[in-house]
């Protein structure tokens with residue numbers, strides 16, 4: 003069980019967190035102009051990088067989404083950042 | 092201390108483990124082996140023991156599979172061997188051993204394939220199988236669990252661990268020292284090695300005193316069995332038998348592993364005979380318990396055994412020391428006669444009479460915890476062992492676990508590690524190799540607990556199961572509950588010899604927790620039975636119970652299933668009026684200036700144009716276009732909506748909304764709050780609901796113009812909504828939870844004049860089925876899109892973006908043979924839920940029944956089903972196949988009662 007830092011609540015145990023998505027995906031729209039391959043890539047493609055990754059996580063007790071950089075080989079957390087305006091880094 | 096073993100009355104001493112007491116009582120045969128039922132004695136003296144797995148009954152509580160070497164003896168224990176048809180000494184199944192050449196590795200895989208393994212499994216399991224549960228016994232009591240943190244965790248209170256822990260504590264660190272023994276000192280005690288002029292026990296006790304004085308926390312009798320990410324260690328703290336150990340989750344900034352090493356056996360023919368023990372175990376029994384393993388001892392060792400020999404002689408044994416390993420004579424035969432070890436013959440012709448053989452094939456560092464956290468290993472040719480690669484500053488390994496065996500060296504390395512620095516590697520005197528020999532005509536054991544011999548490893552090699560993980564699974568080598576502590580290295584070395592490659596090229600199998608078996612009660616802790624998955628409770632539960640409700644769990648809530656009779660409750664809802672506790676229905680508030688635009692994006696249906704005071708039914712989809720939930724959306728004011736989602740999905744829906752809010756909207760202009768637990772919702776449904784509402788007199792107009800179907804009024808802290816899940820005129824009255832009981836009583840009293848009945852969830856399930864209304868997840872599956880349910884209009888007409896929109900226009904989403912929700916009409920009993928629909932006489936499934944019941948309103952069976960292209964197949968005959976039976980049914984619209992929906996306004 004890992005220990006993740008929430009930018010709002012500090013270090014908390016892994017079961018309190020939800021992985022949301024890899025960072026950098028944009029929702030393609032409007033639907034009428036989105037090709038099937040583009041939509042399928044948005045729904046299903048993940049890079050699943052071995053090494054340093056940037057991901058969107060949610061801390062369920064406070065509900066906030068934030069950016070977490072971590073290393074998938076060492077499991078080290080490299081940094082977290084709030085998405086809120088002027089939010090804690 | 093009196094105890095029994097396989098029915099014999101025996102005596103042990105305080106401080107004995109079960110193993111020490113059995114050895115003291117000269118019980119040489121303590122068990123039978125797993126597969127061949129060979130007689131087995133003790134090999135080890137601690138966690139490495141493969142043979143002495145015993146069932147222990149104390150104070151009426153039977154605990155299966157206790158390891159004799161680590162279980163403290165208690166007066167009154169009744170101890171039984173396992174893997175035996177009778178007792179360890181007399182086991183008729185030992186005949187299996189004579190047929191051993193017919194049951195090699197993978198024998199069961201190969202032989203019992205035809206016609207089916209399941210035919211043979213019960214008999215084979217009964218013959219194998221370890222200990223026996225007492226089925227009449229209740230669960231053992233819950234084990235406590237707690238959390239701890241430390242700046243430094245030191246594992247192992249031998250000389251290295253004690254030294255490191257004390258130095259770090261004196262340097263001001265918050266240190267926890269964990270050790271699996273009751274008393275400190277580790278291998279010093281086993282070897283009776285004196286330090287600084289003190290006995291090992293005195294020296295270790297003084298170190299512990301100093302450690303505690305420096306603020307350190309010492310946890311004896313506690314096994315660190317698992318190491319996980321980010322410094323988390325799981326510890327099992329022993330309690331008095333038969334209580335399951337307590338669990339401690341300890342998170343440490345860094346850890347020092349001083350876990351010692353485990354002695355390896357020598358792999359000669361019949362090396363599993365009772366009376367052949369590890370040399371270190373022989374010393375441990377003598378120095379810890381004052382028990383001599385035998386009177387005439389032959390020591391076979393690849394290392395220096397003179398100190399040990401001197402100790403045994405001083406205790407009165409005759410001892411012969413024989414050098415073992417590369418370049419020395421091998422064991423040719425072990426003489427075993429009339430259930431006793433009689434001696435051995437060496438290849439140089441020497442014959443030694445002895446009743447006990449103490450064997451040492453070198454040492455395997457206990458690297459388990461290092462590896463569990465992803466640590467790598469390096470092969471050391473000098474000591475013929477894998478040691479931890481020291482590349483992570485947070486986890487350092489010292490002492491014998493790092494291949495540094497001399498006590499003085501280990502102690503100075505400990506001081507370096509305590510500072511957080513990495514001790515340098517110390518070259519050791521090369522050990523004599525003593526790996527298994529190939530091509531022996533008779534059996535030599537590699538894995539004692541799972542009965543894997545050198546021949547089995549050779550067979551695996553011949554059959555190309557040569558990779559280390561294949562070897563393990565094909566032969567079961569290392570898969571017993573000792574996890575190969577003494578067998579993995581000889582097994583790897585044998586395969587290396589077969590493949591003619593160096594041992595490090597074979598590699599090791601993956602080390603996984605637990606290092607040592609852990610009781611399930613320890614892992615479960617208090618989270619079991621009533622606390623395992625506690626249901627949410629209704630504020631009105633006492634009133635439901637007083638009214639005779641049968642309470643059942645639905646979607647995580649404990650709810651009234653039925654009060655009197657399901658069909659009577661359905662009829663009351665159709666003929667008069669019923670009262671239903673709908674409190675678990677979702678009430679997720681969405682506020683803010685962008686709330687209307689947000690609802691349009693979240694819902695499949697257009698919601699932004701909903702007028703305040705009005706409500707609309709709609710679907711929430713996943714981005715894949717699949718129906719995630721359905722329900723009513725209320726618009727309470729310009730900037731305030733309430734999402735009335737399914738009772739069982741509230742948490743998921745609330746979080747889904749929050750994710751989209753933060754991802755696609757300005758989180759300062761839309762706000763979400765799940766207010767479900769703050770409200771209680773009482774639902775009145777039936778043709779007399781409106782009249783009863785009028786009598787209750789909430790001070791609101793009830794005519795269809797002022798309060799039509801799908802509208803909501805807020806009044807005096809209440810929310811009164813006119814919605815319907817039964818098809819009849821229906822009102823949901825939501826009040827703050829604290830006001831629910833009074834309202835419930837008032838409705839029950841007032842309702843008497845209207846024939847009011849209480850209605851449970853089971854009746855609701857039929858009422859909604861009669862109307863073709865769905866439960867998401869029951870009448871939909873992971874492929875269902877809203878147009879499969881007959882709700883195609885938004886897909887065709889809604890212009891703005893919404894969640895899942897693009898997915899509704901894929902090739903798959905447009906197929907004509909999609910599973911669509913329809914009704915099924917039939918004769919006789921209700922159709923089986925889950926039964927598959929086929930074309931008459933055909934085998935291929937065209938869908939399945941999702942809900943079915945007898946309709947009290949219609950007096951006939953009704954069913955909902957997902958059928959391929961079903962919406963275009965009205966009137967078609969299908970067959971419903973279930974467990975070999977076929978039934979005829981006709982596809983019909985899903986709404987069985989009042990298809991014109993006239994009862995809504997009746």
Ligand SMILES: [Zn+2]
Nearest residue numbers: 008011061064
């Ligand atoms: Zn948080």
